[in-house]
Amino acid sequence: MWTLPPSKYWSKIIWFAFVHFTTKNVYLKIMTERLRNNVQNEPIVKADDILMPALHIKLGLMKQFVKALRQDSPAFEYLKRFFPKLSEAKIKAGIFVGPQIKKIMASEEFPELLNTHEKQAWLSLKAVIHGFLGNKKYTNYKELVSNMLDNFKVMGCRMSLKVHMLHAHLDQFKDNLGAYSEEQGERFHQDVMDFEQRYQGQYNENMMGDYIWSLIRESSYLHRRKTKIVNF
Known part of the structure; x- marks a missing residue:
């Protein structure tokens, strides 16, 4: 209070x-001084990167x-x-x-x-x-x-x-x-949320299968089965 x-x-x-x-x-001025004494190991990635x-x-x-x-x-x-x-x-x-x-x-x-x-x-x-x-x-x-x-x-x-x-x-x-945004990950989160509501929050192979098929249906690249021509 x-x-x-x-x-x-x-x-x-x-x-x-x-x-x-x-x-x-x-x-930067305040947190740099506070965090400097709390670092045990050198960071793997530089702050500038x-x-x-x-x-x-x-x-x-x-x-x-x-x-x-x-x-x-x-x-x-x-x-x-x-x-x-x-x-x-x-x-x-x-x-x-x-x-x-x-x-x-x-x-x-x-x-x-x-x-x-x-x-x-x-x-x-x-x-x-x-x-x-x-x-x-x-x-x-x-x-x-x-x-x-x-x-x-x-x-x-x-x-x-x-x-x-x-x-x-x-x-x-x-x-x-x-080009460096997390928009694709955000879209995956929204798509999976729709399937979660459909399956009432149950994570199983059926839900992931439906999600994968939805991606295939949205894709413009179609796979067609080629029939072999046999000459007698």
């Missing part, structure tokens, strides 16, 4: 958010945006109607998967339900996803990310670790993040 009065509590939160949105490498997870950062940005929405706002109510099978707890926590984010981004009604600051943050988020976290990296990607961070700050979003990646380590990302 919080022991601080509400006024002091919110002033501390505002100060914490201000420091993280205005000071870069705040995590680790790829930034584009899909996870996209999910993290969406999470912080939705959590900053007022739960009694028309936009939040629209999300609950737009995803009827998604629990309200997941919507409040901003937990979405890749295909769900694509659906809500394609919606023309959702931006009209946002206020001025929320709409600016939403449009800047879409610009970053299309112009930086996808297969193409626009030449003005730094400007796109900077505008999104400024709009997130005005909206009151938290500076999570994934948001911090864009704030302080923007130059460490690859040019074509789509």
